[in-house]
Amino acid sequence: MAVPWYPRSCAALAAALTLLLVTGCGGGDVPSPAVESSSPAVGRSSPAPGPLSSSPAAPTPGAGPDGGGSVEEDIQAAVSVTNTYWQTHWSQLFTSGYGPPRVAGAYDGDTPGTPVCGGAPLPDDNAVYCPDGDYIAWDMDLMRWGHARGDAWVYLVIAHEWGHAVQNRLDAGLVDLARELQADCLAGAVLFGAAQDGTLTFEDGDTEELADALTALADRTPWTDVSDHGDASQRVSYFSRGARSGVKSCLPTGVQ
Numbered sequence: 641m642a643v644p645w646y647p648r649s650c651a652a653l654a655a656a657l658t659l660l661l662v663t664g665c666g667g668g669d670v671p672s673p674a675v676e677s678s679s680p681a682v683g684r685s686s687p688a689p690g691p692l693s694s695s696p697a698a699p700t701p702g703a704g705p706d707g708g709g710s711v712e713e714d715i716q717a718a719v720s721v722t723n724t725y726w727q728t729h730w731s732q733l734f735t736s737g738y739g740p741p742r743v744a745g746a747y748d749g750d751t752p753g754t755p756v757c758g759g760a761p762l763p764d765d766n767a768v769y770c771p772d773g774d775y776i777a778w779d780m781d782l783m784r785w786g787h788a789r790g791d792a793w794v795y796l797v798i799a800h801e802w803g804h805a806v807q808n809r810l811d812a813g814l815v816d817l818a819r820e821l822q823a824d825c826l827a828g829a830v831l832f833g834a835a836q837d838g839t840l841t842f843e844d845g846d847t848e849e850l851a852d853a854l855t856a857l858a859d860r861t862p863w864t865d866v867s868d869h870g871d872a873s874q875r876v877s878y879f880s881r882g883a884r885s886g887v888k889s890c891l892p893t894g895v896q
């Protein structure tokens with residue numbers, strides 16, 4: 641993904657979405673179900689992955705058709721694009737005012753001194769929105785591992801965690817019980833909305849990378865509980881709904 645060159649046409653976006661929908665349910669070649677969570681205190685609902693950095697399937701960083709930005713540059717761009725989207729559109733969507741969460745940034749869950757959220761250290765190889773402190777943070781191992789698969793990874797993770805910050809700013813009635821899937825939907829709305837705004841450009845392969853990332857980060861079982869992320873097809877489906885129909889389509893039925 642790149643920031644920003646030119647607005648993409650709606651036709652190109654529609655084609656990209658079709659690709660996303662088609663490729664999203666495939667899965668299969670993902671080595672481990674790396675789980676990310678909105679709440680670091682919540683245990684993983686699927687088997688814990690091995691260390692992300694040791695995955696033999698991870699491709700060489702910088703490979704592929706991506707723009708070639710470093711993981712740090714892409715993270716910075718993703719933060720900027722996501723915040724700009726919400727800042728621009730918030731007043732069209734909600735009656736309250738918008739303020740961004742704090743971006744605490746990178747941590748290393750492997751080392752002593754990991755930041756805490758609600759008294760617990762932030763989880764290894766994960767990314768979080770911490771309501772206690774209203775901040776977003778990510779383990780750089782997760783970002784590096786995902787970025788090596790494709791730069792869209794970091795955009796998804798940032799937009800998803802930002803979605804949790806948004807949930808925390810909304811009335812309870814606007815927050816879906818399936819919080820993780822709603823955060824995916826909001827991420828789709830933001831990234832594709834940003835493309836329509838001209839603040840983000842999709843490059844060849846980005847939609848496949850998004851589907852790959854959603855699949856890699858999915859649970860192995862379908863959503864049943866508020867802490868679940870949902871399985872791969874559910875995550876792709878919710879992300880795609882937001883991408884296709886925007887933020888309002890992510891709100892619970894009846895309040896849209």
Ligand SMILES: [Zn+2]
Binds near residue numbers: 678679800801823
């Ligand atoms: Zn989440």
